[in-house]
Structure formats: C-alpha cells, structure tokens
Amino acid sequence: xxxxxxxxxxxxxxxxxxSSLNCSYTVSGLRGLxxxxxxxxxxxxxxxxxxxxxxxxxxxxxxxxxxxxxxxxHITAPKPEDxxxxxxxxxxxxxxYKLIFGSGTRLLVRP
Amino acid sequence: xxxxTQSPKYLFRKEGQNVxxxxxxxxNHDAMxxxxxxxxxxxxxxxxxxxxxxxQKGDIAEGYSVSREKKESFPLTVTSxxxxxxxxxxxxxxxxSQGIYEQFFGPGTRLTVL
Numbered sequence: 001x002x003x004x005x006x007x008x009x010x011x012x013x014x015x016x017x018x019s020s021l022n023c024s025y026t027v028s029g030l031r032g033l034x035x036x037x038x039x040x041x042x043x044x045x046x047x048x049x050x051x052x053x054x055x056x057x058x059x060x061x062x063x064x065x066x067x068x069x070x071x072x073x074h075i076t077a078p079k080p081e082d083x084x085x086x087x088x089x090x091x092x093x094x095x096x097y098k099l100i101f102g103s104g105t106r107l108l109v110r111p
Numbered sequence: 112x113x114x115x116t117q118s119p120k121y122l123f124r125k126e127g128q129n130v131x132x133x134x135x136x137x138x139n140h141d142a143m144x145x146x147x148x149x150x151x152x153x154x155x156x157x158x159x160x161x162x163x164x165x166x167q168k169g170d171i172a173e174g175y176s177v178s179r180e181k182k183e184s185f186p187l188t189v190t191s192x193x194x195x196x197x198x199x200x201x202x203x204x205x206x207x208s209q210g211i212y213e214q215f216f217g218p219g220t221r222l223t224v225l
Contacts, residue, residue, distance in 0.1 A: 043217050045216070091212060097205070101154040
C-alpha cells in the first residue's frame with residue numbers, strides 16, 4: 001500500500017536554529033514528491049516538486065532533497081514567520097492525478 | 112488575479128441538512144479536486160474531475176456528491192448521509208501536464224455540524 005510518513009509530528013526551534021523535516025514514502029514507483037506549507041486555517045501553499053533521487057530545490061531558507069525512500073526539508077536559520085505546518089505528498093507512477101499526503105510536521109520558530 | 116476561491120469560509124449545518132460548498136478557479140486548469148482535512152490527519156481525497164462533465168470518486172466519497180458542468184467550477188455537496196461531516200474542506204486544481212500533477216489549493220471552507 002502506498003504510504004507517506006512525516007516526522008517529527010511537531011518541532012520547536014529557536015530563531016536561527018537550523019533543522020530538517022523528514023518525509024518517508026512507500027510507493028510503487030515515484031512520479032513526483034511535493035512539499036507544501038500550510039498556515040492555520042488556510043489552504044496549503046505549494047513549495048516544491050521533486051522528481052528523481054538526488055534532486056534538490058531551494059527557496060529562501062528552505063531546501064528540499066530527495067532519495068529513493070525519503071525527502072528532507074532543510075530549514076536554514078529559520079525565522080518566526082517560517083512557523084507553519086509542512087505537508088509532504090507523493091504521486092505514484094500508476095496513479096492518475098491522485099496525491100497521497102502525510103499528516104504533516106508542525107513547526108514553531110520562537111524569536 | 113488568477114486563483115482558486117472557495118465559499119463560504121465558515122459554514123454551519125444542522126444534522127439532516129445538505130449543504131453545498133463552492134469552488135471556482137480562473138487558472139484555466141483542467142483538473143479539480145476536493146479534499147477533507149481532519150486534525151492530525153493527512154488530506155484525504157473525496158472526488159476529482161479531470162474534464163468537464165466527468166468526475167471520479169476518491170478514497171472517502173460516501174456521503175458526498177459533486178458536479179462539473181463548467182471548467183471553472185466544481186461544487187461539493189455534503190449530504191445528510193455523511194456521518195461525520197465536521198471538517199476543513201479544501202478544493203484544488205492542477206494544470207495540464209505530462210503526468211506530474213502539481214495541485215494548487217484554495218483557502219478552504221470549515222464546516223461545522225451543530
């Protein structure tokens with residue numbers, strides 16, 4: 001069964017304290033892996049798409065990487081405005097349009 | 112501005128009532144989706160539509176219905192048959208692609224059953 005697991009469930013950081021969020025996946029062939037940011041009471045905001053192992057993408061303080069079994073979202077020198085829930089989703093090769101989402105990591109960055 | 116709009120932002124329903132959630136997009140996207148989000152859980156797919164006048168059930172379609180009469184619109188009806196409808200509902204759309212379906216989300220509707 002296709003599955004996505006995110007860890008940790010929650011993470012508290014001090015401003016400037018770098019860390020990583022993990023997304024482990026089990027799919028019958030990966031078509032794409034997606035990262036989203038979600039603020040409380042709002043819809044997810046698209047961040048990155050990763051297609052193949054070894055690929056990396058960056059946006060401001062965020063960098064997403066991909067291996068054959070997992071993806072990491074690295075947050076460098078975070079600021080309080082980076083506080084949000086980060087969602088990971090995968091699309092399998094044999095899937096038409098369907099994304100499988102993890103339950104997310106709630107990130108709190110303290111000033 | 113291009114985007115996805117959902118209305119209303121908050122919706123209260125009495126048990127036994129049907130309610131319809133609106134989703135409109137002006138991004139010229141072909142595919143549209145409805146998800147349900149519950150605390151501590153990932154997004155779960157209710158229905159999706161790849162083209163006008165066609166839609167498919169997702170993982171949790173029971174108690175829900177949809178229509179796709181226009182490319183821009185994909186309303187979701189939560190029927191009285193849905194046993195636990197209180198949740199945050201998210202609409203999404205994705206552009207034509209070569210198989211990678213990046214989905215873009217609306218702001219959501221929070222439905223509460225009284």
